[in-house]
Amino acid sequence: MSPIYQATASAPVNIACIKYWGKRDTKLILPTNSSLSVTLDQDHLRSTTTSRADPSFEKDRLWLNGKEEEIKDGGRMSTCIKEMKRLRKQEVEDKNPAEPKLSSFSVHISSFNNFPTAAGLASSASGFAALVSSLAQLYQLPVSPSTLSLIARQGSGSACRSLYGGFVAWEMGSAVDGSDSLAIEVAPQSHWPDIHALICVVSDDKKGTSSTSGMQRTVETSPLLQHRINHVVPQRMKDISTAILARDFDSFARLTMADSNQFHAVALDTEPPIFYMNDVSRSIISLIVEYNRLSLAAGGGYKAAYTYDAGPNAVIYAPKENIKEIIQLIVSYFPQQKDSFKDNFNLFSADVT
Ligand code: 2P0
Numbered sequence: 241m242s243p244i245y246q247a248t249a250s251a252p253v254n255i256a257c258i259k260y261w262g263k264r265d266t267k268l269i270l271p272t273n274s275s276l277s278v279t280l281d282q283d284h285l286r287s288t289t290t291s292r293a294d295p296s297f298e299k300d301r302l303w304l305n306g307k308e309e310e311i312k313d314g315g316r317m318s319t320c321i322k323e324m325k326r327l328r329k330q331e332v333e334d335k336n337p338a339e340p341k342l343s344s345f346s347v348h349i350s351s352f353n354n355f356p357t358a359a360g361l362a363s364s365a366s367g368f369a370a371l372v373s374s375l376a377q378l379y380q381l382p383v384s385p386s387t388l389s390l391i392a393r394q395g396s397g398s399a400c401r402s403l404y405g406g407f408v409a410w411e412m413g414s415a416v417d418g419s420d421s422l423a424i425e426v427a428p429q430s431h432w433p434d435i436h437a438l439i440c441v442v443s444d445d446k447k448g449t450s451s452t453s454g455m456q457r458t459v460e461t462s463p464l465l466q467h468r469i470n471h472v473v474p475q476r477m478k479d480i481s482t483a484i485l486a487r488d489f490d491s492f493a494r495l496t497m498a499d500s501n502q503f504h505a506v507a508l509d510t511e512p513p514i515f516y517m518n519d520v521s522r523s524i525i526s527l528i529v530e531y532n533r534l535s536l537a538a539g540g541g542y543k544a545a546y547t548y549d550a551g552p553n554a555v556i557y558a559p560k561e562n563i564k565e566i567i568q569l570i571v572s573y574f575p576q577q578k579d580s581f582k583d584n585f586n587l588f589s590a591d592v593t
Contacts, residue, residue, distance in 0.1 A: 242295075245342055247377035250288040251369030253361050254279045254401045255437065255555045257496040257547060258476050259503040260410065261451075262459045262469070268418040269397045272459060273473040276409045276426065276480055277401045278557065280437050287366035289351040289374040297346035304351055304367075316395045320371060321347060323391045328379035342379055349374070361439070361553075368395030369402035389423035405429050407484045409477065432487050436563050440554040440570060442520045449514050451550045454507065461511035468502055489559060493532070493545035496557060500547040507550075518552040520574065527573055528556065531566070 254277040262272035300321055302309050311317050329343040351370060353363045372392040376383065385403040393400035393410075400422060401408045406429040413420035449457075458465050476495055483491035507514040517525075528546045535543045544558040544566055558566055 243340075244292070245294065245340070245345070245378060246290065246292040247374050248288065248290040249370055249373035249377050250286045251366045251373055251402045252279050252281050252405070253285045253355070253363075253366045254398065254408065255547065255549065256398065256401070257492070257545075257557075258473060258480055258499045259549075260397050261455045261503055261506060262465060263397070263455065265416075265418070266456065268421075269393050270418050270421050271397055271410065271412045272465070273469045274410060274412040274477050275398075275401070275473075276407065276477060277398070278407055278435065278437065279402060279405045279429070281405065281429070283354070285355045285361065285366070287351055287353050287363060287370040289349060289367075289370040291347050291349045291371075291374040291378045293342045293345040293347050293378060295345050297348055300346050300349070302349045302351070305353060306350075316368075317371075320368060320391055320395045321349075321375070323394065324372065324375040324379065324381075327381055327383065327387075327391070331381055331383060332379060347375070347378075364396035365398040365402045368392045368399035371395065372399075373403070386422045386424060390418065390421070393418070393421060393423075406431065409481065426481050427484050432484065434487075434559050434561075435489075435492075436558055436560045438556040438558065438563060438566060440524060440556065442518065442524070442552040442554065449516075449550070454510070454514050454550060457514070458506050458510040462506050462509040464509040465506045468506055472502065473499075490541045493542035493557070496545040496547050497528075504548060516550050516552060517548055521548055521552045521554060523574070524554045524556075524570065527569060531569065 256275050256277040258274070258276040260271050260273070260275035264270050264272050300311050300318070302311050302317060311321070325343040332339050333341055333343055349371065351367060353367065355361060355363075369392050372388050372395070376388055381388075389400035389403045389410075392403060397410070401410050403423055404425045407426040408423050409426050410423050411421065413422065415421070476499060480492060480495045482488075483495065504517060507516055525546055528544050531544060532542050535541065543562045544556050547555050547557070549555075556566060
């Protein structure tokens, strides 16, 4: 009987504190600024992917949540698979000719997201990270998560940050071939286990402007983006890494909220303008601002930090001890939203991996 070559891996969702928005190379997916995220761990916020290689397969095929999707030549999925086969050949087969020539077989890939679409979370980050992880396992690649992040990045930029748990930076790099645009671990989750994330699903409507096209419009038209890239993000990357290493929640919270605000400001500065937040999103901001103000006025510190991606849903980072109070606050201030959004106004509480 011929051997079976198959592997399964999963990868979690990540939410950025310092946002990626803009590419300097759209094919290699090289960003215009570095970014930093927190990887969320929860059993229901992951993508799980199984890959199988077999000499009888006629072509590479992909199933997403049970439905077959076309793998377009030259597209992101095809690039990731091709790059992983190249690594298999280079790192395993060329070094040890006795190894089976898996790089010459086609692969069948099946991927599932175990989080409901209603969570309003982008699945491309966990999806491409799980794809690359399962192929790395199938191909028995002796490489680091940072090396794999170079390939996941070419599937979706934010995917490169899901190769690590905890606090992860995507260094923009400067090489034209992208060889230094990769993810590094700033600190594992065990360094600061007290940080918790609360996901408030305001709406699960499909967003009007995709991240990929929205960010390129911003690159082409926003003068504010140039200021952000050159004069804001480099210092923020240093400051937030320092805050994480010192477990300094006050600084972490200020930087996270400031960067979410500036990301939405560059979206608004785009021609034509892009709006990702809605009235409920803005009301949640006001609530968190007031919650922090009362704590600061009483001589305490920041209690929570909001951040918003390319959509209206809030992610709130907070020390674990405040999470219960924050959930009570949100539910008591937004009863009408809870009714009008019915099942859509959900709260997920997630640990950091
Ligand atoms: C981020 N976002 O840093 C930022 C914040 C959305 C807002 O990464 O074109 O889906 O596939 O590289 O990774 C969304 O961008 O875009 C994103 P592509 P991606 O998380």
